[in-house]
Amino acid sequence: MRVCLAIIYCLGIALVKPAPAFAEHGFVAQAVARTAPAVVRIDTEREVRNRGFEPGLEDPLLRELFGDLPSSHRENGQGSGVLISADGLVLTNNHVVDGADRVQVTLADGRQLDGAVVGTDPVTDLAVVRLPDGTKGLKPAALGDSNDLAPGDWAIALGNPYGLDSTVTLGIVSSLHRNISSLGFTDKRLELIQTDAAINPGNSGGPLLNEAGEVIGLNTLVRAGPGAGLGFAIPINLARGVAQSLATGTPVVHPYLGLQLVPLTASKARDHNSDPNALLQLPERDGALVQQVLPQSPAAKAGLHRGDLVISAGQKPVHAPADLLAVVEGSKVGEALDLEVLRGEESLKLPIRPAPLPEAAAQG
Known part of the structure; x- marks a missing residue:
């Protein structure tokens, strides 16, 4: 029996197929090898106005003291990006290419190409850069979930x-x-x-x-x-x-209510309500507390007030401002969204119609 086992063991060793070279490396090296060809470097140039020479803010004293100073200078920036399509679409951050006059993309194989910014979304800090038509040998990354x-x-x-x-x-x-x-x-x-x-x-x-x-x-x-x-x-x-x-050139529309929110918990509400100088009593439960309602906003038109506590939106519970923002982001502009609000001891159901997010207003 021992002889048979020894023969089988030896045969097993002899029949093992040599492992490919990459198997000698760990999972990290294999993951990198799969995606590294899709990673690019992005170099940018932008013109920046010197202080005192911004349009509408020119300082005549600077001219008098220092003569004809240059009104602007060139500023270089650098970031990264990842190829997401074989026809040359590169995904990157908006802050990498924001305001850039020139975008140069260096591929993993060393090729340097001029890129064109085809779209940006400052609210999500995302941008898409397109490489020249006909660029060959591009290897886009596999996107996960x-x-x-x-x-x-x-x-x-x-x-x-x-x-x-x-x-x-x-x-x-x-x-x-x-x-x-x-x-x-x-x-x-x-x-x-x-x-x-x-x-x-x-x-x-x-x-x-x-x-x-x-x-x-x-x-x-x-x-x-x-x-x-x-x-x-x-x-x-x-x-x-x-x-x-x-x-595709489609504007990214972010629904907006026009609220400034702060998180409220039951313990915070109890602490607030125990203060004899408190101007109003807050519901002692978790939710998104309305700190401010912006004028002429959907929230103002729906009748929300400062001090209201939003506890549900679209039939989904709201325990914090992030919960409400997630529901709003998934809603449709112009379609009614039902909010459940506590105002003191009164429970209200307020339908609200989100509007497109104005510039420089990303809350609520």
């Missing part, structure tokens, strides 16, 4: 931080649905993927990958200072839809 993510999943960031091309960093998905307003950005509407994979200046617009090498997000910002090590990416499911609209 950001709805399948869970905290603890692998996250691989690709890009060109600090001009260091083809940089790879590894981490995990630290959190999901991180509202960008909690990071101090009130002019954006985004729920971000948080990761501890290192993201640095120049990574913006590059892809965040899962362990299979599929794009699950677009790197967009990093928390500097005491919060160092926190990076954030735009979920690819959102970016995919916005990119499709931008590529």
Whole structure:
């Protein structure tokens, strides 16, 4: 019996097929090899007006003291992007190409091409750049499903931080649905993927990958200072839809109510109500508290007041402003959206019709 087992064992070893070379590398290297050909560097140039020479703000004292100073200077910028189609569409951040007079795209194989910005959406910080017609040999990235993510999943960031091309960093998905307003950005509407994979200046617009090498997000910002090590990416499911609209020249419409909101919890409400100087009593439950109603907005027309607590929208519970914003973002302009509101001890149902988001108004 021992002899037979030895023969079988030896035969098993002899019949093993040699592993391909790439199998010697880990899953990160394999994921990078799959997507790296789609990652590009984006170099930009823009004209910037010097202080004191902005249109309508020219300072005659500067002319008198310093003579004919140049009214502007050229400013260079750099970021990353990812090819999402074989016909030359590159997805990147709006802040990478915003105001650029020239956009140069360097492909993974070293080719440098002039790109044209075909559409931008500042509210989601997304932009689409098109490469020249007829560009051959383009290898678009495979796009994943950001709805399948869970905290603890692998996250691989690709890009060109600090001009260091083809940089790879590894981490995990630290959190999901991180509202960008909690990071101090009130002019954006985004729920971000948080990761501890290192993201640095120049990574913006590059892809965040899962362990299979599929794009699950677009790197967009990093928390500097005491919060160092926190990076954030735009979920690819959102970016995919916005990119499709931008590529076809269709304006990206964001529904808007005209509310400024703050989160309210039952404990916060109790603390507020126990103050003898409180001007009004708040409902002691979670919700989105109306801090301000913008004049002439859909919210004003629907009759919302400061101090109202929104607890549901479109039959979905609202525990925080992010919940309401998610419902509003998924609603249709002009179609009635039912809000359930607590005003003191009174419960109200208020139908509201979202309008297109005006410029520089991304809340509510």
